[in-house]
Amino acid sequence: MSGAMRGLPTLTFALxxxxxGGADPGAFKTTNLLIxxxxxxxxxxxxxxxxxxxxxxxxxxxxxxxxxxxxxxMHPLQVSSVLYAVQRLxxxxxxxxxxxxxxxxxxxxxQIVGQQGRRSMLLSGFWWAVAMNCKxxxxxxxxxxxxxxxxxxxxxxxxxxxxKLLRRGYFAVALIGxxxxxxxxxxxxxxxxxxxxxxFSTVERLLTQARVLCMYIWQIVLPLPEHMPFYYDWVQxxxxxxxxxxxLVAIFAIMVLLFWAWRLRARQPLFTFGVLxxxxxxxxxxxxxxxxxxxxxxxxxxLIGAVLAVGSLFAHAGSCFRFSGGAKRxxxxxxxxxxxxxxxxxxxxWRSTLSLARASTVAAPQxxxxxxxxxxxxxxxxxxxxxxNRLLDEAIQACSSGVEASPDSLNSYALLLVLKTLRGxxxxxxxxxxxxxxxxxxxxxxNSRAPMILTYYVSxxxxxxxxxxxxxxxxxxxxxxxxxxxxxxxxxAVMNDLADSEHALPYFIRAVEVAPLGDPFPWQLGAELRxxxxxxxxxxxxxxxxxxxxxxxxxx
Numbered sequence: 001m002s003g004a005m006r007g008l009p010t011l012t013f014a015l016x017x018x019x020x021g022g023a024d025p026g027a028f029k030t031t032n033l034l035i036x037x038x039x040x041x042x043x044x045x046x047x048x049x050x051x052x053x054x055x056x057x058x059x060x061x062x063x064x065x066x067x068x069x070x071x072x073x074m075h076p077l078q079v080s081s082v083l084y085a086v087q088r089l090x091x092x093x094x095x096x097x098x099x100x101x102x103x104x105x106x107x108x109x110x111q112i113v114g115q116q117g118r119r120s121m122l123l124s125g126f127w128w129a130v131a132m133n134c135k136x137x138x139x140x141x142x143x144x145x146x147x148x149x150x151x152x153x154x155x156x157x158x159x160x161x162x163x164k165l166l167r168r169g170y171f172a173v174a175l176i177g178x179x180x181x182x183x184x185x186x187x188x189x190x191x192x193x194x195x196x197x198x199x200f201s202t203v204e205r206l207l208t209q210a211r212v213l214c215m216y217i218w219q220i221v222l223p224l225p226e227h228m229p230f231y232y233d234w235v236q237x238x239x240x241x242x243x244x245x246x247x248l249v250a251i252f253a254i255m256v257l258l259f260w261a262w263r264l265r266a267r268q269p270l271f272t273f274g275v276l277x278x279x280x281x282x283x284x285x286x287x288x289x290x291x292x293x294x295x296x297x298x299x300x301x302x303l304i305g306a307v308l309a310v311g312s313l314f315a316h317a318g319s320c321f322r323f324s325g326g327a328k329r330x331x332x333x334x335x336x337x338x339x340x341x342x343x344x345x346x347x348x349x350w351r352s353t354l355s356l357a358r359a360s361t362v363a364a365p366q367x368x369x370x371x372x373x374x375x376x377x378x379x380x381x382x383x384x385x386x387x388x389n390r391l392l393d394e395a396i397q398a399c400s401s402g403v404e405a406s407p408d409s410l411n412s413y414a415l416l417l418v419l420k421t422l423r424g425x426x427x428x429x430x431x432x433x434x435x436x437x438x439x440x441x442x443x444x445x446x447n448s449r450a451p452m453i454l455t456y457y458v459s460x461x462x463x464x465x466x467x468x469x470x471x472x473x474x475x476x477x478x479x480x481x482x483x484x485x486x487x488x489x490x491x492x493a494v495m496n497d498l499a500d501s502e503h504a505l506p507y508f509i510r511a512v513e514v515a516p517l518g519d520p521f522p523w524q525l526g527a528e529l530r531x532x533x534x535x536x537x538x539x540x541x542x543x544x545x546x547x548x549x550x551x552x553x554x555x556x
Contacts, residue, residue, distance in 0.1 A: 008133045009089045028085035036073060036082045039095040043304065044069035046102040053109060053152060054269060064311075067332050072307045076223045076342035080230050081297040083350045093135030094301045097144070100127035104145050105153075114158035137284045137301075142177070144277055146170050151265050151273040186288055195290030196481055197445040200237035202288050207238035209286035210250035212294045213279070220299070220306045223339060225346045229363035230356065231370045232294035233446065234406075254279075261309075271312035277305030353377045361401075368409030368446065371402025375415050385422065385460050395419055408441045410434070410450035418457045421464050431468045438472055443479045451476045452489075455497035470494070470503055477507060484521050487511035495534070505537055512544040522548070 012031060020027035047065035056064065072078075081087045103124035110117030131138035149155050155166045190202045200208065212235065219227050238247040261275035281302035285291055299306075318328050349359035354377035360370035375398040382391030389395075396419045402412030413434050420426035434450075441447055451472040458464050473490055480486050491507030494500050508525060515521040522545025529538035 006089055006134060008130065009092050012088060012092070013085075025085065028088075029083055032082050032085060032088055032091060035088065035091050035095060036078070039091065039098060040069050040073040042095065042098050042102065043072060046098055046105065047308075049102065049105050049109070050152065050270075050273075053105065064315075067336065068307050068311050070336055071311070071339060072303055074336060074339040074343050075220070075303060075307075076225055076339065076346045077219055077228060077296055077299055077303060079343055079346040079350060080228075081300045083347065084297070087297045087300070089135050090297045090300045093131050093138050094304075096127045096131035096134060097138055097141060097301060098304070100124045100131060100141055101144060101148070103127060105148065108148075108153055108157075111157045111159070111162055112153070137281075140280060140283060142170075142173055143280045143283070146174070147273055147276045147280060151269045151276065189288040189290065191290065194442075197443070197448070198290055199442045199444060200293075202290075204237045204239060205290065205293070206286075206288070207241065207247050207251075208235070208293055209282075210254055211235075211238060211244075211246055213282060213286060214250040214253055215294070216282075216299055216302070217306070219296075220303065221310065223342050225342055225349070225359075226363050228296060228346065229360050229367060229370065230296065231360050231364055231367040231373075232292070232296075233369045233409075234364050234366040235293045237293065268312055268316060271309050271316075274305040274307070274309030274312060278302045278309065279305075281305060354381055361398075366405050368402055368406035368412060371398060371405060372411045372415060375399040375402060375412060375419075379415075379419065385457070385462055389422065392419060392423055396423065408437075408447075410437060410441065410447045411453060413437065414450040414453040417454065418462055418464065421462055431465065435468070435471055435475060438475050439479070443476075448476060448480050448486075452493055455493040459497035466498060466500075469498065470500070473507075477510070482510070482514050484511045484515045484519070487514065488521075488525060495537075501534060501537060505540060508537065508541050509544045512541055513548060515545075515548070517549075521545075 013028070016027045016031050017023060044065045047068050048061045051061040051064055052058070081091055101124075103120045107117035107120035107124060110120065128138065128141045131141070149166065149170065155163055155170075157163045157166065192201055192203075194201055195205075198205075215235075236244075238244065241248050241251070257275060258279065261272045265272040279302075281304075282298060285295070285298045314331075318331075323331075348355075350356050353373060357370060357374035357377050360367060361374050364370055375395050378391045378395035378398055379389065382389040382395065396416065399412050399416035399419060402409070403416060406412070417426060417430060417434060420430060438447075438450065451469070454464055454469045454472055458466070458469060473494060477487060477490050487507050488511040491504045491511065494507065495504035498504075508529075511525065512522045522541055526538040526542040526545070529535075529541060
């Protein structure tokens with residue numbers, strides 16, 4: 001589904017690859033920055049229209065809209081969304097969602113003064129379709145427009161029939177959406193046990209998201225770079241309402257915020273609109289689907305709501321304390337300078353994978369991914385598997401720190417075995433500890449990659465103990481999900497990386513044995529093996545496929 005619905009970003013990646021003559025990071029980041037700049041302009045346009053709808057004067061609307069859009073664009077939380085090339089899926093989705101909202105608001109303004117607004121409404125639908133081709137969470141546009149109606153537009157129109165149509169239409173859409181969620185989405189994704197590759201169930205994930213959302217709010221209102229580590233694998237799931245106790249506090253804080261947002265909808269419509277948009281933007285990623293617990297890019301669109309809510313509070317505070325116009329402008333400039341400075345600091349950390357890893361290990365010292373990135377970056381910077389790697393000792397120290405910081409994560413340990421083998425001081429105890437951990441820790445997606453790190457570096461010429469590597473692959477095959485794809489990948493790693501067809505064949509045979517009935521997998525695998533010149537293995541795989549067909553036919 002994802003691949004079919006992300007065609008436009010994929011096309012832009014292809015164009016960047018073509019114009020740069022290869023996978024040049026600078027080309028991808030330049031395009032991302034251009035998209036971010038365009039989105040900022042479109043967002044200022046939308047904010048201006050929104051402020052005018054609420055009665056702001058033309059001149060004031062222009063300056064406030066520009067300030068709000070700049071606050072969104074210059075927030076340090078945006079750095080990873082813009083500089084991490086793959087998040088173009090999210091940034092393009094945001095651009096077209098804002099265009100859809102802008103067109104919808106224009107159409108509704110026309111209807112309020114007695115015009116049809118049909119063209120703008122159709123244009124809104126077009127932009128929505130384009131947004132859906134970038135990122136699936138663009139499906140939430142009707143939720144955002146409903147919030148716009150509830151907080152700002154109040155279903156107003158010059159034609160009474162249109163008012164009734166809007167109310168009934170949104171009521172029907174809401175019923176359909178709730179029904180789809182309750183009767184299709186929840187049954188499909190709800191899991192009383194841990195999700196595959198995760199260490200949390202649905203209930204635990206939902207409880208954890210309360211803490212995660214409060215963490216996002218904290219990062220937004222106090223945007224210090226050290227609060228934004230990029231890696232969030234250190235976030236521990238909530239096992240109950242009081243485990244940890246901050247779960248209950250987070251749930252209570254969110255409920256209070258939502259209560260006040262709804263209560264103030266008449267006096268502070270922008271605050272209401274902003275708060276509801278922020279939480280709605282997280283509805284998919286913070287729900288029952290077994291995604292990772294936290295990612296910064298999930299705030300790319302949600303930050304629009306947060307900026308409006310915070311801006312509304314600042315405006316209200318300025319009115320209450322009767323600040324002069326000059327004081328308000330000075331505070332606004334100071335805030336934008338602060339945001340820009342934080343963004344520059346974070347962007348500087350992103351100048352290389354090594355600098356990002358260093359910053360991440362400082363901001364999140366318990367992050368296994370940060371330490372693995374630190375270790376591998378040092379290793380590569382020193383020449384990788386080249387003789388006399390000048391940073392080998394420093395890389396080993398980083399891997400050792402990663403093992404200590406996150407004992408249940410295996411990637412740092414696997415890389416440590418590689419580096420100590422290169423240095424010549426790997427011991428049997430090192431291997432025994434790794435294999436023991438591989439046999440006992442939770443088999444997360446990250447941990448399932450650890451044996452593949454070993455096979456990869458064997459293929460690069462690192463003289464790891466082959467039997468120990470084979471033992472690691474065997475343990476993984478018993479503990480990981482026994483499906484055709486996983487087993488075939490293990491077989492391919494043993495065959496290609498370890499150059500051991502004899503030990504690879506059993507994995508291919510098992511992959512065939514667990515393949516669904518009627519699946520062409522055995523014949524596809526056989527064809528790939530033939531193409532690789534492994535004729536005996538191809539015949540063995542195809543015989544196993546025929547035997548499975550006969551076995552299943554006899555069972556019938």
